Every structure is written in C-alpha cells, then in structure tokens.
Amino acid sequence: MSSIKDELPPVRIGLLGLGTVGGGVVNVLKRNVLDLSRRAGRSIEVIHASARRLDAVRICPLDGILLTTNPMDVVENPDVDVIVEVMGGMQPASSLIRRALALGKPVITANKALIAHEGNELFALAQNNGTVVAFEAAVAGGIPIIKAIREGLAGNRIEWLAGIINGTSNFILTAMRDEGRSFADVLAQAQALGYAEADPTFDVEGIDAAHKLTILAAIAFGMPLKFDAVYTEGISQLQTEDVRYARELGYQIKHLGIARRFENGVELRVHPTLIPERRILANVDGVKNAVLVWGDAVGPTLYYGAGAGAEPTASAIVADLVDVVRTRTADPTHRVPHLAVLPDQITDLPILPMSEVETGYYLRLTVRDQPGVLANIARILADHGVNIEAMIQKEASIETAHLPIVLLTHPLQEARMNAAITAIETLDTVQAPVVRLRVESLAG
Amino acid sequence: MSSIKDELPPVRIGLLGLGTVGGGVVNVLKRNVLDLSRRAGRSIEVIHASARRLDAVRICPLDGILLTTNPMDVVENPDVDVIVEVMGGMQPASSLIRRALALGKPVITANKALIAHEGNELFALAQNNGTVVAFEAAVAGGIPIIKAIREGLAGNRIEWLAGIINGTSNFILTAMRDEGRSFADVLAQAQALGYAEADPTFDVEGIDAAHKLTILAAIAFGMPLKFDAVYTEGISQLQTEDVRYARELGYQIKHLGIARRFENGVELRVHPTLIPERRILANVDGVKNAVLVWGDAVGPTLYYGAGAGAEPTASAIVADLVDVVRTRTADPTHRVPHLAVLPDQITDLPILPMSEVETGYYLRLTVRDQPGVLANIARILADHGVNIEAMIQKEASIETAHLPIVLLTHPLQEARMNAAITAIETLDTVQAPVVRLRVESLAG
Numbered sequence: 001m002s003s004i005k006d007e008l009p010p011v012r013i014g015l016l017g018l019g020t021v022g023g024g025v026v027n028v029l030k031r032n033v034l035d036l037s038r039r040a041g042r043s044i045e046v047i048h049a050s051a052r053r054l055d056a057v058r059i060c061p062l063d064g065i066l067l068t069t070n071p072m073d074v075v076e077n078p079d080v081d082v083i084v085e086v087m088g089g090m091q092p093a094s095s096l097i098r099r100a101l102a103l104g105k106p107v108i109t110a111n112k113a114l115i116a117h118e119g120n121e122l123f124a125l126a127q128n129n130g131t132v133v134a135f136e137a138a139v140a141g142g143i144p145i146i147k148a149i150r151e152g153l154a155g156n157r158i159e160w161l162a163g164i165i166n167g168t169s170n171f172i173l174t175a176m177r178d179e180g181r182s183f184a185d186v187l188a189q190a191q192a193l194g195y196a197e198a199d200p201t202f203d204v205e206g207i208d209a210a211h212k213l214t215i216l217a218a219i220a221f222g223m224p225l226k227f228d229a230v231y232t233e234g235i236s237q238l239q240t241e242d243v244r245y246a247r248e249l250g251y252q253i254k255h256l257g258i259a260r261r262f263e264n265g266v267e268l269r270v271h272p273t274l275i276p277e278r279r280i281l282a283n284v285d286g287v288k289n290a291v292l293v294w295g296d297a298v299g300p301t302l303y304y305g306a307g308a309g310a311e312p313t314a315s316a317i318v319a320d321l322v323d324v325v326r327t328r329t330a331d332p333t334h335r336v337p338h339l340a341v342l343p344d345q346i347t348d349l350p351i352l353p354m355s356e357v358e359t360g361y362y363l364r365l366t367v368r369d370q371p372g373v374l375a376n377i378a379r380i381l382a383d384h385g386v387n388i389e390a391m392i393q394k395e396a397s398i399e400t401a402h403l404p405i406v407l408l409t410h411p412l413q414e415a416r417m418n419a420a421i422t423a424i425e426t427l428d429t430v431q432a433p434v435v436r437l438r439v440e441s442l443a444g
Numbered sequence: 445m446s447s448i449k450d451e452l453p454p455v456r457i458g459l460l461g462l463g464t465v466g467g468g469v470v471n472v473l474k475r476n477v478l479d480l481s482r483r484a485g486r487s488i489e490v491i492h493a494s495a496r497r498l499d500a501v502r503i504c505p506l507d508g509i510l511l512t513t514n515p516m517d518v519v520e521n522p523d524v525d526v527i528v529e530v531m532g533g534m535q536p537a538s539s540l541i542r543r544a545l546a547l548g549k550p551v552i553t554a555n556k557a558l559i560a561h562e563g564n565e566l567f568a569l570a571q572n573n574g575t576v577v578a579f580e581a582a583v584a585g586g587i588p589i590i591k592a593i594r595e596g597l598a599g600n601r602i603e604w605l606a607g608i609i610n611g612t613s614n615f616i617l618t619a620m621r622d623e624g625r626s627f628a629d630v631l632a633q634a635q636a637l638g639y640a641e642a643d644p645t646f647d648v649e650g651i652d653a654a655h656k657l658t659i660l661a662a663i664a665f666g667m668p669l670k671f672d673a674v675y676t677e678g679i680s681q682l683q684t685e686d687v688r689y690a691r692e693l694g695y696q697i698k699h700l701g702i703a704r705r706f707e708n709g710v711e712l713r714v715h716p717t718l719i720p721e722r723r724i725l726a727n728v729d730g731v732k733n734a735v736l737v738w739g740d741a742v743g744p745t746l747y748y749g750a751g752a753g754a755e756p757t758a759s760a761i762v763a764d765l766v767d768v769v770r771t772r773t774a775d776p777t778h779r780v781p782h783l784a785v786l787p788d789q790i791t792d793l794p795i796l797p798m799s800e801v802e803t804g805y806y807l808r809l810t811v812r813d814q815p816g817v818l819a820n821i822a823r824i825l826a827d828h829g830v831n832i833e834a835m836i837q838k839e840a841s842i843e844t845a846h847l848p849i850v851l852l853t854h855p856l857q858e859a860r861m862n863a864a865i866t867a868i869e870t871l872d873t874v875q876a877p878v879v880r881l882r883v884e885s886l887a888g
C-alpha cells in the first residue's frame with residue numbers, strides 16, 4: 001500500500017471554516033488517510049485553513065495546517081488545489097467561492113442556502129472556468145442523495161420525491177408525538193441539546209428545508225434552482241392535539257419537502273404533512289433524515305441516515321473530494337475502480353470462521369414436562385457462559401406432554417453456543433433437536 | 445434540446461438476452477430517450493440483440509434492432525460500442541463478456557453469480573484492456589447501492605453492512621409472519637405469483653444472497669471477491685412457530701447478508717436473523733430489498749427499494765450506461781453535470797401555484813355543541829365537492845361547550861378546499877379558525 005504516495009503528490013485542500021463541520025472534515029481526512037489514498041489514487045491533506053478566531057477551541061488536531069483569519073488568503077494560496085467551504089451563510093462565502101472558481105479551483109461546499117440562491121450562477125462560473133462545484137453535503141448531511149438522484153437513478157424519469165430534510169423539525173415532531181409536549185417546550189429542549197440554533201427560524205419555519213428541496217428538485221427534473229418559487233411552511237404553528245388526532249386516524253405528521261412533476265409544471269412545497277403510519281418515511285424519527293424518490297422505472301427508493309452533524313457532513317464532503325481527485329488521477333475509463341480501491345490496493349483480508357462469530361441467539365427447546373428440566377438446562381447454559389436475556393415458556397401439549405421453551409441469549413461466540421447446545425441435546429428430557437437462530441441488534 | 449443528437453452519434457448497445465430484464469432495458473431506453481440524452485450528452489440505442497428463440501413473445505418493441513440467436517455475433521459486431529449482458533448464468537455469459545472485454549468494449553451486467561465467482565478475473569481483464577465492467581444491477585436491483593458504497597460513502601471506513609438482498613426470501617418470510625403459514629405453503633404461492641423460480645434453490649437456500657453479499661463486502665472493504673468463504677444458510681428450514689415466538693419477544697426474522705470488519709479479519713454470513721422490530725430493516729416487507737451500511741463518519745445509512753423486476757433492474761443497467769457514456773462524452777472535469785443534465789439542456793419548468801396542488805386534508809374544527817352544527821358543515825363541504833374519508837368527534841369541553849371535530853378528506857384542489865374552509869368559518873357555530881394540514885399517501 002505504499003506505492004500511492006510515492007507516485008503522486010497529495011491533493012492539497014484549503015478549508016474555509018474551522019467550526020464543527022470543518023473540524024469533522026480534518027478528523028475524517030486524518031483518520032481515514034490510508035483508505036482514502038486507496039480509493040482516490042493519492043492522499044488528501046488540509047494545508048491551509050481559515051477561522052474567525054484563531055484562539056478558539058478546535059475539535060481536531062491542526063498540525064501541518066497553516067491558519068489564518070483571512071479566508072481569501074486560503075483561496076489565493078497557489079499551493080491550494082481544492083477549496084472546501086464550510087463557513088456557511090451568504091457572504092463572504094459567495095465571494096470566496098467565486099474567486100476560487102475564477103482561479104479554476106474545484107469548490108466543495110455544504111452551503112445549502114448559497115447553492116439554493118446562487119447555484120445557477122456558480123455552476124455557470126465553474127463550467128466557464130473548467131472546474132466544478134460539488135455540494136453533496138448541502139442536502140441531507142451524510143446521505144449520498146445528490147449522487148443517488150443524479151447518477152444512481154439516471155435511467156429514470158423522476159416523477160416525484162418527498163423528504164424529511166430538516167432534522168431539527170423531525171426531532172421536535174417526534175418528541176411532540178411521543179411525549180405529548182408543545183412545540184415551544186420541545187424547541188427549548190432541542191436548543192439545550194444543540195439540535196436547534198439559538199435563532200431557530202431557518203429550521204422551524206421551513207426555510208432550511210426549502211433550500212434543500214430547491215436543490216433536490218433541480219437535480220431530479222433537470223431544471224434551474226428556484227428557491228423563490230418554493231411554498232414554505234414550518235412546524236411552529238403545529239399544535240400537540242393535532243399530532244394526537246393524526247395518530248388516532250393512523251397517521252404521523254412529518255415536515256416534508258415535496259417536489260412533483262406534472263404535464264404543465266412542477267410542484268415545490270415544504271409543509272407539515274400527515275402520512276400513513278405504515279409508510280417507511282413515517283417511521284423516520286428524531287434527528288434522522290430520509291428522502292423517498294419515485295422513478296418511472298425503479299418505482300420508489302428510499303435513502304435514510306444522519307442529516308447533520310460534524311462527521312456525517314464531513315462524510316459527504318470527503319466523498320465529493322474523492323470524486324474530484326478521481327477525475328484528476330484515474331484514467332477516465334477507470335474513474336471509479338471496480339472494487340472501490342485501485343487494483344493494486346486491494347487487500348486480501350482473512351475471512352473469520354463462523355465459530356468465532358459473536359451474536360445473540362434464539363433457542364427453542366422441546367422438553368418433557370417434568371420437575372427439574374429447566375434447572376438442568378439453565379446449569380448447562382451457565383457452565384458455558386451463556387447469559388439469558390428473555391424467555392418464553394408455554395404450556396405443555398396435552399397429547400405429548402412436550403413443552404416448548406424459547407430463550408434469547410446475550411451475544412456470545414458461536415463455538416461456545418454450539419457446545420452448550422450439544423450438551424443440552426444429550427439430556428434425556430430434551431425431546432427434539434434445539435432450534436437455533438441468530439439475533440443481531442443492528443446497532444453501532 | 446435538439447442540439448445533442450446533431451453533435452455526437454448515438455452510443456450503440458449490443459444486448460445479450462431478451463427476456464424480462466432485456467425487454468425492460470429496451471423499454472426504458474426508448475421511453476426515456478430524451479431525458480437520457482440530456483444527462484449523458486448523446487443518445488443511447490440498442491442496435492443488436494440476441495435471444496435463445498426469435499419467435500418468443502417480447503415485452504418490448506424491436507424496431508431498429510437486429511436480432512440473432514448467436515450472442516457472439518452481437519459481441520463481435522464492430523458497430524456495437526457497449527455490451528449489456530442480461531442472459532444470466534455462468535456460460536456462455538462468461539465467454540461472451542471475456543471476448544467483449546478483450547475487444548475493449550465496456551460490459552454492463554446484471555449477472556451476480558458470474559461477478560461473485562469470476563469478478564476478480566473479469567475486472568483484471570477489463571483493466572488490462574482499458575475498459576470496464578459495470579454491475580450496479582447485480583445487487584439489490586434498482587437500488588443504487590454499489591454507487592452509494594463505492595462513491596457516496598467513499599469518505600468512510602465501512603465497519604459493517606447488513607442487507608435484505610433476496611426479495612423471494614423476504615416475500616416468503618413476510619407471508620409466514622402475517623398469515624401464519626408454513627414455508628412450503630408460501631413458497632408454492634410465491635412460485636405461482638412469479639416471485640420464486642420453479643427451482644427455488646438459489647433463493648431459499650441463500651445462494652443468491654451470498655452472491656450479492658460477496659460483491660457488497662468486496663466493495664465495502666476493498667478486498668477480492670470471495671464467494672466460497674461466505675457462510676450460507678437459507679430460510680427453507682424455518683418453522684412458522686419460531687416466526688411467531690420471535691414476534692412475541694419483539695423481533696422480526698429477516699434473511700440477512702452480513703459483512704463486518706474486525707481487526708483480525710472479516711465476517712461474511714447469510715442466514716435468517718432475528719432483529720428488533722423497531723429497526724427500519726425489520727419493517728422492510730414483501731419483495732422489497734434494503735441495505736444498512738455503517739460508516740465510521742456517517743454512522744448508519746439505509747438504502748431501500750425494488751430488488752428485482754424488469755424495470756427496476758433496467759434502471760440500474762441504464763444508470764451504468766449513462767456513467768459509461770458520460771466518461772466518453774463529457775470533459776473529465778464535468779463528467780457529471782451540476783444539475784444532472786448538460787448545462788444547455790436545463791429546462792425552465794413552470795412552478796405550479798399552491799392553489800392548484802391536489803392533496804388530502806386534515807381539518808380540525810372547533811364548534812359549539814348544538815344540534816345541526818355538523819349538518820351545516822357537511823353541506824358546505826359537499827357543495828364544494830369535498831369528500832370525507834374519516835372523522836373523529838370528541839365530547840364537548842365542559843367549561844366552554846366547544847366541540848372538536850376532526851375530518852380527513854379525499855384529495856382535492858387546494859383552492860377548492862380553501863373556499864370551503866372560508867365558508868365554514870362564516871358559520872356562527874364555528875368558534876375558531878379551522879386548522880388545516882395536508883395529507884399525502886406517498887403511494888405511486
């Protein structure tokens with residue numbers, strides 16, 4: 001794996017903004033430096049970064065990074081190949097990005113407001129200067145929804161899409177529903193937890209969602225960005241009793257951005273919406289985001305994940321970085337390597353035997369209904385270090401006097417589980433082979 | 445939009461296989477020909493296709509397509525630029541693809557068995573001949589999961605993934621759960637519906653899922669394809685009572701492919717798995733597929749959609765086609781246009797006013813508790829053509845004698861709904877502004 005760095009110099013990043021997201025970008029680039037080289041064909045390094053204050057506490061190490069309070073210095077630095085803009089807001093971000101594009105430098109941004117308002121101009125400027133603006137991080141945080149629509153669903157005519165694209169609003173709606181609390185009450189809690197800004201207007205009045213919907217619709221339908229045309233309604237007027245009545249009727253209230261194409265035009269709207277509780281979107285809770293896209297060939301597809309946060313946003317920014325670097329390093333034909341990393345970077349990892357796998361287990365035992373049966377089984381399990389999480393014991397069948405016992409175990413190694421089962425099956429009270437299924441929590 | 449075709453000749457496709465999926469590819473390419481040109485920079489046409497029998501009934505029109513029973517003729521045809529292989533099976537698909545790659549032609553395939561078994565060789569062959577094998581359609585049908593992992597999550601170290609990647613098994617498990625029927629019974633029904641093959645071994649014994657897991661794991665971890673190392677267990681031994689007991693414990697049984705990275709190696713396993721019922725994966729039912737991917741930066745993301753079928757599979761194949769064509773037409777910098785279509789192909793679509801939007805409505809009225817109130821409201825709604833789908837009427841508040849009435853309407857135009865609300869608010873029995881929320885079914 002050492003050949004990469006020897007061949008090509010690193011791509012040098014200039015970072016505009018060293019707040020939460022900027023720190024996330026630095027951390028992800030450092031932590032995954034090897035994996036990123038394997039994918040992109042050369043390493044990616046932040047060499048210059050700007051921040052409003054240099055004495056602020058950072059969430060990332062800063063070794064090897066030149067710091068400045070003047071972001072234009074970063075843009076103008078001739079050693080900087082690519083600009084990453086994570087300062088947010090319209091100005092000075094707009095001027096900085098325009099200057100970078102005029103210099104022919106690719107720009108990667110998480111700035112949804114700027115793209116929604118000025119994207120048409122910025123994209124033209126990039127095109128004219130032979131460079132690009134990448135903005136995966138501007139919509140739905142770490143979910144690769146721009147790529148999914150723009151490339152993954154390129155075979156389709158997109159008919160409509162609907163998304164939970166503001167995590168703050170979804171967090172508030174989830175708490176209003178689960179705890180029966182008022183909007184104002186939950187908003188205060190969300191602010192305390194850092195899920196809502198001190199000035200929550202952009203989130204709770206739907207403006208942030210409208211920015212994102214503007215971008216999604218433009219890509220889905222191949223039309224210009226039209227933020228001013230989006231009908232925008234937030235959740236601030238929503239009352240707890242309506243959340244409750246909706247549930248009684250079998251619905252959840254979600255704050256959705258909806259774009260739909262008709263013969264005579266396009267609908268663009270952001271508002272609280274009742275959706276049937278069985279829909280997957282209705283089950284996206286808390287700060288999570290999800291976008292449902294309907295293509296004429298594929299039908300519905302859904303994309304779910306973290307819509308905000310330092311590292312989820314960094315995930316999208318670094319994916320854009322890898323895309324940009326791949327267009328510069330790989331031959332055009334092999335822009336994306338077959339197996340994600342360059343052919344000479346494929347690593348032959350050992351495959352672990354099933355005996356070493358650790359999972360939880362579901363066991364169903366069929367036993368004779370007589371005293372002491374359960375005690376014998378419990379002792380064998382304890383001897384093998386098997387911990388029981390839950391148990392169901394049913395009444396015995398009248399004809400056979402056989403009793404089903406269902407157990408759920410805590411995670412343990414499969415070899416040990418199998419040894420315990422073998423021991424249990426030797427008991428003469430056990431009437432049939434033990435049914436064994438694996439259990440996964442699917443959490444972190 | 446006429447400029448594209450004038451500039452560059454169409455990309456000419458040779459199609460190996462004219463069954464369900466092959467027909468879907470022809471249909472999608474024809475139906476979306478304009479949108480595809482806008483995205484790819486030139487049009488894409490099938491000019492030569494092979495089928496086992498030429499007199500078979502096709503699901504697609506065949507005008508302009510040269511037909512043959514000899515697939516090698518298609519591969520060798522010097523007018524064919526790109527090969528799409530949708531015949532399935534190991535041979536002759538393998539020989540045909542190898543020949544196409546030797547000729548330097550890009551190959552797009554839906555053949556998961558072939559990629560899982562021979563992908564390592566095929567990718568090397570492609571690389572050596574300066575061309576590519578694209579295989580988005582090989583895993584999870586129309587869900588762009590290969591692209592999501594290989595590009596969209598390129599910033600992450602992928603820790604693990606777990607997927608429902610065999611629709612037949614998921615259909616059977618869903619029916620076993622919902623209808624309490626046996627595996628054999630549901631399998632017979634799935635075969636009758638066309639969701640299961642006459643020989644269901646590949647699906648119900650987990651082999652198909654193991655093919656797909658092999659591919660996902662290789663891309664997620666940058667390792668070679670290792671089909672033989674996958675632990676594979678299907679659902680054919682699963683008993684209805686275990687599905688029932690799992691539910692009692694708060695779990696669903698799903699047939700999962702799981703790949704997980706550890707310090708000392710990788711787990712690769714396919715087996716029925718209990719998962720907590722609140723997890724989104726637990727709520728993926730019927731023939732649908734979904735893959736949950738855990739990246740170190742982004743955390744969990746989930747991708748959901750149709751895992752099989754003519755047009756969902758065609759969706760993935762055509763997305764690969766657009767990718768391949770973009771590498772040939774666009775300058776490398778602008779391989780993927782900012783707004784998905786070429787800059788001169790952006791269409792300025794009109795945005796429809798909210799008054800023309802059609803949705804369902806949730807209405808909450810606060811009325812005085814007296815005879816005839818509901819009749820008056822119902823008459824106004826009927827006069828405006830508003831149809832009621834559901835209603836909740838609660839008891840009046842003791843202090844105010846105010847009564848909440850909650851209504852759900854069928855979809856109608858917002859202008860008409862607003863007119864009805866204005867009329868209702870003039871009634872002197874109506875004590876407060878009508879609360880109006882929109883309802884979306886999110887179905888097709």
